[in-house]
Amino acid sequence: MGFKVAIVGRPNVGKSTLFNRLVGKKLALVDDTPGVTRDRREGDAHLGDMNFTVVDTAGWDDASDGMGARMREQTTRAIKGAHVCLFVIDSREGVTALDRAVGQTLRKVSVPIICAANKAEGGKGIQGVSEAFGLGFGDPIPMSAEHGEGLEFLYDALAPYYDAQAQDPDAPAAGDLGEDGEVDPDAEPKSVRIAIVGRPNAGKSTLINKLIGEERLITGPEPGLTRDSIGVDWMWKDRRIKLFDTAGLRRKARVEEKLEKLSVADTLRAIRYAEVVILAIDATAPLEKQDLTIADLVEREGRALIIVLTKWDLIEERQTLLKAARERVDTVLPQVRGVPLVPLSALQGRGLDQIMPTVFKVLGWWNKRVPTAALNRWLEAATSKHPPPAVSGRRLRLRYMTQIKSRPPTFALFTTRPGELPESYMRYMANSLRVDFDIPAVPIRFTLKKTKNPYTDE
Numbered sequence: 001m002g003f004k005v006a007i008v009g010r011p012n013v014g015k016s017t018l019f020n021r022l023v024g025k026k027l028a029l030v031d032d033t034p035g036v037t038r039d040r041r042e043g044d045a046h047l048g049d050m051n052f053t054v055v056d057t058a059g060w061d062d063a064s065d066g067m068g069a070r071m072r073e074q075t076t077r078a079i080k081g082a083h084v085c086l087f088v089i090d091s092r093e094g095v096t097a098l099d100r101a102v103g104q105t106l107r108k109v110s111v112p113i114i115c116a117a118n119k120a121e122g123g124k125g126i127q128g129v130s131e132a133f134g135l136g137f138g139d140p141i142p143m144s145a146e147h148g149e150g151l152e153f154l155y156d157a158l159a160p161y162y163d164a165q166a167q168d169p170d171a172p173a174a175g176d177l178g179e180d181g182e183v184d185p186d187a188e189p190k191s192v193r194i195a196i197v198g199r200p201n202a203g204k205s206t207l208i209n210k211l212i213g214e215e216r217l218i219t220g221p222e223p224g225l226t227r228d229s230i231g232v233d234w235m236w237k238d239r240r241i242k243l244f245d246t247a248g249l250r251r252k253a254r255v256e257e258k259l260e261k262l263s264v265a266d267t268l269r270a271i272r273y274a275e276v277v278i279l280a281i282d283a284t285a286p287l288e289k290q291d292l293t294i295a296d297l298v299e300r301e302g303r304a305l306i307i308v309l310t311k312w313d314l315i316e317e318r319q320t321l322l323k324a325a326r327e328r329v330d331t332v333l334p335q336v337r338g339v340p341l342v343p344l345s346a347l348q349g350r351g352l353d354q355i356m357p358t359v360f361k362v363l364g365w366w367n368k369r370v371p372t373a374a375l376n377r378w379l380e381a382a383t384s385k386h387p388p389p390a391v392s393g394r395r396l397r398l399r400y401m402t403q404i405k406s407r408p409p410t411f412a413l414f415t416t417r418p419g420e421l422p423e424s425y426m427r428y429m430a431n432s433l434r435v436d437f438d439i440p441a442v443p444i445r446f447t448l449k450k451t452k453n454p455y456t457d458e
Contacts, residue, residue, distance in 0.1 A: 011059025
């Protein structure tokens, strides 16, 4: 496995800022609110000539139960799966009682510990750097993740461990749990990207945990546990999969706090970079307006869509509900008519075996290509059966058609007056295409182009 570094420490010491600095992107949400990070996040880090995996973790909480304990369990897994643990403190605040508690726990693990005294830009925090010696992890590294200061010292501290792992690349991380199942994303860049979206507390994190067979993400009865989009690498039948857990999307009018706005933006970015989007809907409160708004957003972004009805074990009239959901989706979202509906109970493990076969089915539709000759035979038949309407007494003519891209299927349609072709006729064309070429559920796009008149001088 590749070299892996876990970043740990109490809340609000700059762990996510350091993570973003090392990966060279703003992947992790950063805010002044303590405890923004809850699940562990991995990224491809670059420091000088070293390339490695860095893991951002939740702020350490000494709670013995509740969400704090669940967050600490995720951090413990990250530590045990790493080659080096980077223990970050806030040098301006100095060493706190919680820092000492974290240090006491870290001394019990077999992973090498490097102490980093963050927020020491411009010589600030000298007193805190001095106090960090007392933690017992050797010389602390004075640095500023926000300003990029002290990274050369971090390089020097990591280099011996990096070189040792490079000499024995098959060696596991110290104390490796052996159960995370992480996949190096650099080994196969063409992983199928799947984003799980939905309202808060719809069961998105639970669904991912059940799919991969591991408690990788924090779950619980509290709504809004997930704050930023977490990518999880997974193998399914020799196919590389990248699952993205996302923050719950509430109605725009209810989103007021800065942190939630950042979470929403992160979720929207995950949708844009996904190939397939799984919309998780709580079956006990199905198809509310916000669910349909999210589905419409996915369609407008051109992603392939699957709808899963979670918590199916709590439903009594299942066939009635499924039929009503089918009718509602096809009525309100005709642009993705036929989108798959998968009822499941993650708690009981029912319906999970239908998820991935359905993903690859809609992925096939999303990648569909239709030969130009077949398209134009179809165009002639479709326009003969239902000719384009006359506008201002002049008939519109559709001359030629070709597919210009897939993902989603997009067609160029050449016509005499492209700006006058009614939207209703375009819907007829899309619906006929779906039926005749078996392209249900996914968005279909048209680009209208004007045909040239051969009798007009250019």
